[in-house]
Amino acid sequence: MRSLDIAGTGMQAQQTNVETISNNIANMTTTGYKRSRAEFQDLIYQNMRRVGTTSSDTGTIVPAGAQVGLGVKTAAIYRINEQGNLEQTSNSLDFAIQGKGYFQVTLPSGQTAYTRDGTLSLANDGTIVTADGYALNPPINVPNNAQSVSVDQSGQISVTVAGQTQPQIVGQMQIATFANENGLSAMGQNLFVQTEASGDPIVGTPNTTGFGSVMQGYVESSNVNVVTEITDLISAQRAYEMNSKVITASDDMMQTLTNLGR
Amino acid sequence: MENATYIALSRLDAQQRAMSVVANNIANASTAGYKGQHVLFSDYLSRQDGDNVTTGGETQAYTQDLATFRDLAQGQLQQTGNPLDLAIGGEGYFTVQTPNGTRLTRSGRFERLTDGTVTDEAANPLLDRDGQPIRLPAADHDVTVSADGTITTESGIAGQIGIVMPQDSNRMTSEGGKLLLAEGPTRPADNPKLMQGMIEGSNVQIMSEMTHMMQIQRDFQFVSQFVSSEATRQQDAIAKIVQVQS
Numbered sequence: 069m070r071s072l073d074i075a076g077t078g079m080q081a082q083q084t085n086v087e088t089i090s091n092n093i094a095n096m097t098t099t100g101y102k103r104s105r106a107e108f109q110d111l112i113y114q115n116m117r118r119v120g121t122t123s124s125d126t127g128t129i130v131p132a133g134a135q136v137g138l139g140v141k142t143a144a145i146y147r148i149n150e151q152g153n154l155e156q157t158s159n160s161l162d163f164a165i166q167g168k169g170y171f172q173v174t175l176p177s178g179q180t181a182y183t184r185d186g187t188l189s190l191a192n193d194g195t196i197v198t199a200d201g202y203a204l205n206p207p208i209n210v211p212n213n214a215q216s217v218s219v220d221q222s223g224q225i226s227v228t229v230a231g232q233t234q235p236q237i238v239g240q241m242q243i244a245t246f247a248n249e250n251g252l253s254a255m256g257q258n259l260f261v262q263t264e265a266s267g268d269p270i271v272g273t274p275n276t277t278g279f280g281s282v283m284q285g286y287v288e289s290s291n292v293n294v295v296t297e298i299t300d301l302i303s304a305q306r307a308y309e310m311n312s313k314v315i316t317a318s319d320d321m322m323q324t325l326t327n328l329g330r
Numbered sequence: 331m332e333n334a335t336y337i338a339l340s341r342l343d344a345q346q347r348a349m350s351v352v353a354n355n356i357a358n359a360s361t362a363g364y365k366g367q368h369v370l371f372s373d374y375l376s377r378q379d380g381d382n383v384t385t386g387g388e389t390q391a392y393t394q395d396l397a398t399f400r401d402l403a404q405g406q407l408q409q410t411g412n413p414l415d416l417a418i419g420g421e422g423y424f425t426v427q428t429p430n431g432t433r434l435t436r437s438g439r440f441e442r443l444t445d446g447t448v449t450d451e452a453a454n455p456l457l458d459r460d461g462q463p464i465r466l467p468a469a470d471h472d473v474t475v476s477a478d479g480t481i482t483t484e485s486g487i488a489g490q491i492g493i494v495m496p497q498d499s500n501r502m503t504s505e506g507g508k509l510l511l512a513e514g515p516t517r518p519a520d521n522p523k524l525m526q527g528m529i530e531g532s533n534v535q536i537m538s539e540m541t542h543m544m545q546i547q548r549d550f551q552f553v554s555q556f557v558s559s560e561a562t563r564q565q566d567a568i569a570k571i572v573q574v575q576s
Contacts, residue, residue, distance in 0.1 A: 069346065071353035078357025085360055105410060107439055107451060108361040110354070112506040116347070116395060134369070135398050135504055136347060137354035140361055143507070144451045146441075150411040168471050247444040247468045267444030270469060277484070278471055296409075307359040310536050314353045317547045321349065324554045325342075 069322055070136065075314035077139030081108050082308040084142050089301045092292045100184035100258050101290035102147045103297075109143040149249050152184075152291040154283060160217050161188045161196065164288040167280025169243035170260065172205040172271070173198055180205055182244055182269070184288055185258040196225075200257055208239035221281040223274035243279055244269035338557045340392040344371050345550045347395055352543045355534045363405065363437030363508050364532035366539070370397040402499055405436075405533035407525065413473040414440040414448065417528040422493035422519030423510065426454040427463060433509040434496065434516070438529055442466055452507055459492040459518065475526040493522035 088106040095101040116134035154164050163186030165171070170182035183198065191197045196208045210217055214227035223241030246252060251265030262269060275281040348369045358364040371393050407417050416438035418424070423434035426449075433454070440456055442448050446468040448456045455463035459479075466473065470483035479491035496502055496512035503511045 070350040071346075074350060074353035074357050078353070078359070081357065081360065106360075108358065109451075109507045110358050110361055110364055110504065113504045115503070116398075133397060133501075133503065134347075134395055135367070136350045137358070137367065137504060137506070139354060140357040144439075146412075146439075146451075148410055148412050245471065247446065248442050250441055251444070265444070267468075278469060291411075304360065306536060307356070310356045310359070310540060311353075313540065314349075314356055314543060317543055318349060318353070320547060321346070321550050324551050328554050328558055 069318050070138070071314060071318040072322075074137070074139040075311045075318065077111065077141065078311035078314070079308055081106075081140045081142055082304050082311060084145070085304040086301065086308070088145055089297055089304060093294070093297050093301075095290055096292045096294060096297075098258065098290050099187055099287050100152065101292065102149050102152075102184070103290070103292045104145050104147050106142060107144045107146060108140050111138045111141055113137050146250050147252075147254075148291065150291045152288045154286045155289050156286055158285050160284065161190070162186060162285055162287045163188060163219065163241075164283045164286040165243060165274070165280040166283055168245045168278060169272075169274065169280045170245070170269075172242060172244050172269070173202040173259070174205045174207070175202055175259075179261065180269075181255065181259040181261050182252065183258050183260065186282075187287055204241065206239070206242060208241070210238060214238075219282055219284040221275045221283070223282045241274060241282060242271050243274050243282075244271050245278060246270065334560050335557055337392055338553050338560070340394070341553045342550060342557070344369070344393045344395045345546050345553070348546050349543070349550075351398060352539055352546065355539050356536065356543075359532055359534045359536055361437075361508065361532050362439055362529050363435060364534065365403075365405070365436065366401040366532070366534045367398045367504075368401060369395070370399055371395060399500060400502070400504075401533060403533045404530070406531040407528045408531050409527060410529050411527050413475075413526060414442065415527055415529050416440065416475060416491070417525045417530040418493060418519075419477075419523030419525050420519065420521045422495050422522045423512075423516075425457040425461070425492050425494055425516075426450050426509070427457055428452075428454045428509065431511075432457065432461065433505065434494065434502065434512055435508050435510060436530060437508040444468065450508075454509075457492050458489045461492065464489045464491065475524055477522070477524050479522060479524050491524065493519040493524070495519045 085106045088104050092103045113135045173181050175181050187199050188196050194210045195203050197203050208225055210227055213229050215230055216228045219225050225239045226235040226237045228235050247267040251263050252260040253263045255261050272279045351367050351369050355366045425432055439451055440448050446466040448464045458464050466483055466488050467485050470485055472484050474482045479493055481488045494516040496516050497514040501513040505511055
């Protein structure tokens with residue numbers, strides 16, 4: 069019976085749906101996390117009677133064909149890149165991007181990764197690094213004798229050194245945007261890497277056209293909306309149950325058929 | 331004498347297909363832009379020809395599996411916030427260019443490639459009113475889509491999304507992947523009412539599908555019971571005739 073297989077594809081799809089939702093809920097408080105959504109497609113169709121066939125010699129055309137769809141498949145799990153809420157932390161090395169763009173960090177392998185997580189700190193040599201110790205790209209060094217670090221909206225970092233009244237500029241942050249942000253591949257640890265689909269990074273100065281501005285003392289929280297996730301979870305669970313009901317019913321019908329033969 | 335069984339069997343066969351259609355609806359309860367399908371069965375009347383038939387003829391009603399029709403009701407709108415997620419609030423379909431030609435879809439999940447071409451998830455380009463792929467300037471990020479489908483970015487108007495109506499909504503073939511092939515010409519939709527940052531979900535009403543499924547299941551059991559009792563009746567008849575003769 070076809071309906072058994074069809075309901076099977078439905079259960080698989082809803083399972084993927086629940087997995088995506090639970091990852092969103094698990095990352096509810098992850099800085100810079102962007103929620104994902106599973107996207108489904110109907111599978112191919114079997115034509116029992118083609119649309120537009122004639123039903124008589126005079127050329128009467130049947131109003132609709134008879135088609136049976138063969139289920140569902142997962143088409144994509146895509147990220148929703150809406151801005152997350154900005155949370156004030158008052159930490160001078162916490163940065164958030166308001167608008168488009170990613171901070172660039174250099175991985176130990178030398179590859180550049182991209183992140184919206186601007187929870188930064190200083191390494192022992194004064195370099196500004198992420199929570200995992202990866203340096204910002206281009207690297208910025210804060211002198212040992214710096215008393216305070218300040219960043220303006222365009223990402224220019226200046227420090228005040230003991231004994232000097234004038235702040236001293238130590239570096240300029242660069243952020244990257246992509247033609248297709250959804251094409252970035254998530255590698256975990258709040259990091260993304262570029263792919264064929266995302267295109268090459270377009271690197272620029274924050275707060276210029278097309279690039280977001282840098283906010284000091286803020287971090288961007290995840291853009292997960294718990295209420296939406298929970299309602300989505302409930303409907304996914306219901307849909308899963310319904311598909312299993314279809315399996316039970318189809319099984320029952322098969323049983324009836326088997327008994328017929330006796 | 332066996333006709334009763336064959337008529338019942340035609341019903342069983344049809345109900346089995348109805349079950350597949352319901353299963354497909356439930357499986358696609360989360361597919362964006364999916365429209366629920368329903369089966370349309372009709373009686374198939376066959377006239378018995380022959381000398382010994384009384385005038386007026388006797389008819390036998392077989393169940394004939396005629397068509398599946400699409401329920402075109404609006405699906406639920408879900409907010410996603412992605413600038414290229416579009417839902418059609420009124421009538422009409424998006425058009426996309428596939429390797430096999432132009433196809434229609436209600437699913438408004440679009441992305442853009444690195445060269446700025448707006449495509450669906452299978453990388454089929456979204457078409458504008460003139461049937462040309464829509465291309466956004468690659469460096470632009472602020473994409474605004476108005477209710478009539480006009481796309482505006484930082485550098486001005488980038489095109490107008492073509493929303494079309496088929497000549498006859500019933501004469502469309504589902505090809506899977508949310509694509510529909512329209513038989514016959516299409517015309518621009520009058521009032522597409524496009525909404526940005528939203529997706530039209532599937533219009534499958536899970537509760538009514540459930541009750542429908544139970545109905546099919548009961549009907550199937552009833553008819554199959556009829557088949558087996560008919561078999562018993564025939565067997566009894568044969569046994570009795572044999573008894574009388576001997």
